[in-house]
Amino acid sequence: MTNPLLEISDLSVEFGAHGQTRQIINGISFTVERNEIIGLVGESGSGKSTTARSVIGLLPPTGRSFGRIVFDGNEISMASAKEIRSVRGRQIGFVAQNPFDALNPILTIERQFFNVMRAHEKISRKDSRARAEELLRSVGINDTQRVLAGHAHELSGGMAQRVVIAIALSLDPKLLIADEPTTALDMTVQRRVLDLMREIILSTGRSMLLVTHDLTVVATYCDRVAVMFRGDILEVGDVQSVFTDPQHEYTRALLNAAAGKGLTTDGLRERGPSAETARVS
Ligand SMILES: Nc1ncnc2c1ncn2[C@@H]1O[C@H](COP(=O)(O)OP(=O)(O)O)[C@@H](O)[C@H]1O
Numbered sequence: 001m002t003n004p005l006l007e008i009s010d011l012s013v014e015f016g017a018h019g020q021t022r023q024i025i026n027g028i029s030f031t032v033e034r035n036e037i038i039g040l041v042g043e044s045g046s047g048k049s050t051t052a053r054s055v056i057g058l059l060p061p062t063g064r065s066f067g068r069i070v071f072d073g074n075e076i077s078m079a080s081a082k083e084i085r086s087v088r089g090r091q092i093g094f095v096a097q098n099p100f101d102a103l104n105p106i107l108t109i110e111r112q113f114f115n116v117m118r119a120h121e122k123i124s125r126k127d128s129r130a131r132a133e134e135l136l137r138s139v140g141i142n143d144t145q146r147v148l149a150g151h152a153h154e155l156s157g158g159m160a161q162r163v164v165i166a167i168a169l170s171l172d173p174k175l176l177i178a179d180e181p182t183t184a185l186d187m188t189v190q191r192r193v194l195d196l197m198r199e200i201i202l203s204t205g206r207s208m209l210l211v212t213h214d215l216t217v218v219a220t221y222c223d224r225v226a227v228m229f230r231g232d233i234l235e236v237g238d239v240q241s242v243f244t245d246p247q248h249e250y251t252r253a254l255l256n257a258a259a260g261k262g263l264t265t266d267g268l269r270e271r272g273p274s275a276e277t278a279r280v281s
């Protein structure tokens with residue numbers, strides 16, 4: 001038995017100063033196993049982003065978290081800000097909804113790759129460029145010369161998100177946390193980017209925590225799912241079992257709503273690396 005890659009125990013988060021605090025996350029526990037994609041699903045405002053951000057120490061200054069977070073055998077909930085910074089990025093990559101928030105508008109893409117790599121290791125411009133080219137190709141960008149020499153505003157949304165994913169992968173993180181990474185993209189691009197992320201994550205033995213409000217995305221791309229509602233996790237399980245035999249009224253309601261938009265539970269993903277096997281119409 002191997003231990004989980006990420007173990008979150010009794011995580012609570014509150015916002016505000018004393019006297020005026022509001023609890024947003026109510027002592028949740030779940031794990032991310034090695035080499036899996038787990039979906040964190042729930043309606044807007046249920047606390048998905050807050051959960052994701054607590055793991056990488058990126059809560060806003062008004063937020064405070066409690067509980068225990070163990071990453072790859074090391075407790076990071078107690079780590080100092082400096083230690084968290086070295087874990088974040090290097091071992092846990094983060095991809096947010098809007099790629100243009102993550103990219104610097106005035107630096108070339110090549111420079112941004114270099115800055116990220118250099119922050120964590122001694123690397124030459126030449127080596128950083130070679131690695132950037134390879135990563136860009138791995139996310140399906142062939143025109144690497146042009147992209148590396150250019151700036152964020154020259155990229156389409158789908159291309160920009162691929163660049164952000166490639167930058168997040170440049171430090172070879174064991175875990176990628178993606179918070180609605182394709183919500184800002186149109187449907188076809190969304191699928192292409194998610195297909196690619198699944199392929200890269202599973203073929204390289206990494207894991208991904210995929211935050212989404214979209215059950216079709218969960219059905220198509222995730223191995224397990226955690227259902228969030230108002231700061232609690234109602235249930236966690238294989239996508240197959242949760243979708244065919246939900247234990248909570250709320251999960252059932254979510255599934256019924258998604259079924260109205262065309263989600264089917266036949267052909268749900270079985271544990272396996274191929275994105276082609278899931279049939280969700
Ligand atoms: N910086 C903040 N200050 C106060 N409340 C916040 C802050 N960020 C989020 N919240 C509150 O926390 C709750 C969960 O938000 P969030 O984690 O963004 O949910 P989700 O990602 O599921 O949409 C919401 O009620 C939101 O208003």
Ligand SMILES: [Mg+2]
Nearest residue numbers: 048049050179
């Ligand atoms: Mg969110």
